Amino acid sequence: MAIRILNNNYGGRVSISSRGLGGRFQYMADPVRLLLNDYPGAAAAYSLRKLRTAYTGSAIRVRRSSDNTETDIGFVSNQLDTAAITTFVGAGNGFVTTWYDQSGNVNNTIQTTSGNQPQIVSSGAVITDLGKPTIQFLGTGYSLLSTTAVDPLFITAVNKPSTNSTYQTILGADTTDTVQVGAIYFQYGSPARTPSFARTTTNDTSGGNDFVASGASQVSNNVTNLMTGTRTSTSISLYLNGANVGNDTTSITLRPVGGTDSGKFRLMAGYYSEAVVDYLPGNLQEIILYTSNQSANRTAIETNINSYYSIY
DSSP: OOEEEOOOSSOOEEEEEEEEETTEEEEEEEOOOOHHHHSOOOSEEEESBOOOTTOOSOSEEEEETTTOOEEEEOEETTEEOHHHHHHHHTTSOEEEEEEOOOSSSOOOEEOOOGGGOOEEEETTEEOEETTEEOEEEOSTTOOEEESSOBOOSEEEEEEEEOSOOSEEESEEEOTTSSSOOOSOEEEOSSSOOOOEEEESOSSOOSSTTEEEOSSOOOOOTTOOEEEEEEEOSSOEEEEETTEEEEEEOOOOOOOOBTTTTTOOEEEOSEEEESSSEEEEOEEEEEEEEESSOOGGGHHHHHHHHHHHHOOO
16 A cells, blocks of 8 residues: 655645545645635735745845844745745844735835844744744834835734733834824733724824724733734724624724824834833734725634634
8 A cells, every 4th residue: 555645834734535546545735725815905914924826025034133134035835934044144133124015015014223123033043933933023112114004904913912011902003103003902911901993093192082892802911812803984893813802883984004194004013002102022923904804704814824823
C-alpha cells in the first residue's frame, strides 16, 4: 500500500481520503484558504500571512537595529518569510517601518520615527503569538500611520492587549485630532465602558457621542482576541471571538476613521483616549477593513481567521 502525505503549508487540518487506486490512500491537507480570494473588496488589509493570490508585494518592511538598514520581507508558501527576517536582522532587534496593504489599494501604514516603530524581532528571534509571527507595539507613540482615509462598514482584527486600560482600541485617528477617533472600542479594564464603533465629533471628552453597544463582555489582558465590528446607517454590532457582545440601533451618521482633520488612521495594539493621549503595548497580527457591508460574510470571515490563528 502506498501512502502519501501532502502539506501545502497553509496551516490547515490534515484529512484522509481514498482515491480508489487499488487500496492506495492519499493524505491531503485541508488548507485555510486565502481570505480575500473568497471575500474580496477590502478597502485595506494588513496581515503577516498572504491574503490574496493576486497580491505580489511584500508583507512588511523591516529595519534592523545593528545599522538601521531596511529591507522588504515577503511570503513563502503564503506565510511570512521568517527565515529572511532572521537572516537580515541577525542577533539584534527588528522593527516594522511599513505594513503593506494587500487589498490592492496601496494604503500602506508607515512609521518613519525609529523610536515609534513596532517590533517584529527580539534578540534575533521573530516575536510570535499563538505560534504565528506578530507585530508588537511597545507603548507610547508606537503606531503605524495610514496613507489615506478609510470609512469602514466592517472591521476585523487579531489583537492581544498587554496592559490594562479603559479602552482597548485597534484603530485610531492621526494625532492631529484632539481626541482620537477609534474604529472599534471594546470594554476593557476599569472603569468599565461599553464598546463603540466610532465617534461623531472630535474634541469630545465626555464619551457622549460614542456609538455604544450595550451588554458587552470585557476584553481580557494578555489574551489574543478576534475583534469584529459591523455597521450600517442605522446600527452597529460588535463581536468578540465570534460572539455578539453588543448592538446599537440608534440612527447614526459616521465619518471616515481618522476624523475631520487628517482623515488618516493609526494602527495600534491598545489605545485609551478621552481627555488624554496614551498608546498602550500589545500585539497585532491581522486587521482588515471593508467599506462594503460584510455582515452576511462575517461568520465565514471570522471562521477563516480563527482556522488560521486558532484563537478560540
